[in-house]
Amino acid sequence: xxxxxxxxxxxxxxxxxxxxxxxxxxxxxxxxxxxxxxxxxxxxxxxxxxxxxxxxxxxxxxxxxxxxxxxxxxxxxxxxxxxxxxxxxxxxxxxxxxxxxxxxxxxxxxxxxxxxxxxxxxxxxxxxxxxxxxxxxxxxxxxxxxxxxxxxxxxxxxxxxxxxxxxxxxxxxxxxxxxxxxxxxxxxxxxxxxxxxxxxxxxxxxxxxxxxxxxxxxxxxxxxxxxxxxxxxxxxxxxxxxxxxxxxxxxxxxxxxxxxxxxxxxxxxxxxxxxxxxxxxxxxxxxxxxxxxxxxxxxxxxxxxxxxxxxxxxxxxxxxxxxxxxxxxxxxxxxxx
Amino acid sequence: xxxxxxxxxxxxxxxxxxxxxxxxxxxxxxxxxxxxxxxxxxxxxxxxxxxxxxxxxxxxxxxxxxxxxxxxxxxxxxxxxxxxxxxxxx
Numbered sequence: 481x482x483x484x485x486x487x488x489x490x491x492x493x494x495x496x497x498x499x500x501x502x503x504x505x506x507x508x509x510x511x512x513x514x515x516x517x518x519x520x521x522x523x524x525x526x527x528x529x530x531x532x533x534x535x536x537x538x539x540x541x542x543x544x545x546x547x548x549x550x551x552x553x554x555x556x557x558x559x560x561x562x563x564x565x566x567x568x569x570x571x572x573x574x575x576x577x578x579x580x581x582x583x584x585x586x587x588x589x590x591x592x593x594x595x596x597x598x599x600x601x602x603x604x605x606x607x608x609x610x611x612x613x614x615x616x617x618x619x620x621x622x623x624x625x626x627x628x629x630x631x632x633x634x635x636x637x638x639x640x641x642x643x644x645x646x647x648x649x650x651x652x653x654x655x656x657x658x659x660x661x662x663x664x665x666x667x668x669x670x671x672x673x674x675x676x677x678x679x680x681x682x683x684x685x686x687x688x689x690x691x692x693x694x695x696x697x698x699x700x701x702x703x704x705x706x707x708x709x710x711x712x713x714x715x716x717x718x719x720x721x722x723x724x725x726x727x728x729x730x731x732x733x734x735x736x737x738x739x740x741x742x743x744x745x746x747x748x749x750x751x752x753x754x755x756x757x758x759x760x761x762x763x764x765x766x767x768x769x770x771x772x773x774x775x776x777x778x779x780x781x782x783x784x785x786x787x788x789x790x791x792x793x794x795x796x797x798x799x800x801x802x803x804x805x806x807x808x809x810x811x812x813x814x815x816x817x
Numbered sequence: 818x819x820x821x822x823x824x825x826x827x828x829x830x831x832x833x834x835x836x837x838x839x840x841x842x843x844x845x846x847x848x849x850x851x852x853x854x855x856x857x858x859x860x861x862x863x864x865x866x867x868x869x870x871x872x873x874x875x876x877x878x879x880x881x882x883x884x885x886x887x888x889x890x891x892x893x894x895x896x897x898x899x900x901x902x903x904x905x906x907x
Contacts (some may be wrong), residue, residue: 738882
């Protein structure tokens with residue numbers, strides 16, 4: 481295949497999965513903002529995990545990767561082709577075949593192998609999504625990565641390494657692209673369903689470490705972290721990770737709370753319910769408070785200020801967020817009935 | 818001094834005060850050179866970045882609510898000034 485670049489409009493975005501979805505849909509003629517995708521897809525979430533699968537307790541602030549795309553299929557009728565591969569060669573052959581057909585798929589990679597990013601950003605996160613939009617004459621690939629300001633070349637070896645990185649969410653060459661976009665949508669219904677499901681996920685999943693219950697578990701358990709850490713260095717790293725998980729891993733800021741606030745502002749117009757603008761402001765303020773927790777954790781990690789008393793302070797702030805978000809989602813559920 | 822120059826100096830003073838950089842003269846920070854990669858008179862890290870996001874919100878009353886864009890906006894004093902000016906105008 482000679483060098484080619486498909487007419488793919490590159491966009492930067494706050495979060496790789498929603499940003500990639502937005503770009504993929506735009507390529508096929510459908511404009512849907514990243515925030516709307518996040519909201520309709522019920523992306524906002526919380527979970528605290530303290531079990532044998534994880535070397536150290538950790539938490540999530542969004543639904544699991546792929547769920548937003550699946551929810552878009554359910555709520556808007558958009559269909560996606562998805563595929564994983566047994567070997568890198570099969571994965572590359574499929575990618576080349578799609579590009580030859582004029583289809584620029586999105587693919588899952590390990591962030592670390594994206595050589596075009598500055599070294600200080602390149603950490604091992606194997607659920608990063610990029611669009612592959614062309615190929616050079618030399619056989620390397622042209623990438624639209626929402627974390628990078630323009631379309632950029634990536635060596636085919638680096639792309640292969642990224643697509644076949646290991647780990648618990650190993651990409652296995654996963655790729656996806658839209659195959660069907662309905663001509664008409666019931667946005668109002670989709671937005672309402674997206675909000676209702678988010679409220680359910682935050683308030684009613686009967687599992688003690690998910691949603692608001694997960695926040696409270698996190699708040700209570702954080703004072704146990706010193707007993708679980710290997711040493712002070714490890715504890716410092718784990719506490720610093722609170723900041724990374726809330727702010728650094730493409731969350732759109734403050735654990736996706738800002739992105740959800742933006743969604744609610746857009747939802748106010750779609751549902752013709754101006755009261756949702758107030759909910760949007762409340763979620764923005766809530767995001768500010770999460771960001772304060774994030775900064776406090778980052779400072780504690782950097783300064784090795786890791787006493788149980790200090791961790792208890794962080795726990796108290798997380799409890800406060802749990803109380804605020806519980807009230808918030810209960811009231812939101814009533815408004816979108 | 819025009820408004821932009823004044824704003825850039827305010828940003829530099831904010832950086833120095835927020836990060837408690839006692840040995841840095843705000844005027845020495847270069848407008849167009851990256852602040853995170855060692856090409857300016859100061860080198861920031863990601864925690865400094867969050868400190869600055871919150872300081873910008875406090876001092877200039879504009880919220881930087883997109884962490885990915887934040888990386889670009891915080892990269893230089895020029896970019897911060899442009900962002901603050903555009904947000905305040907909107």
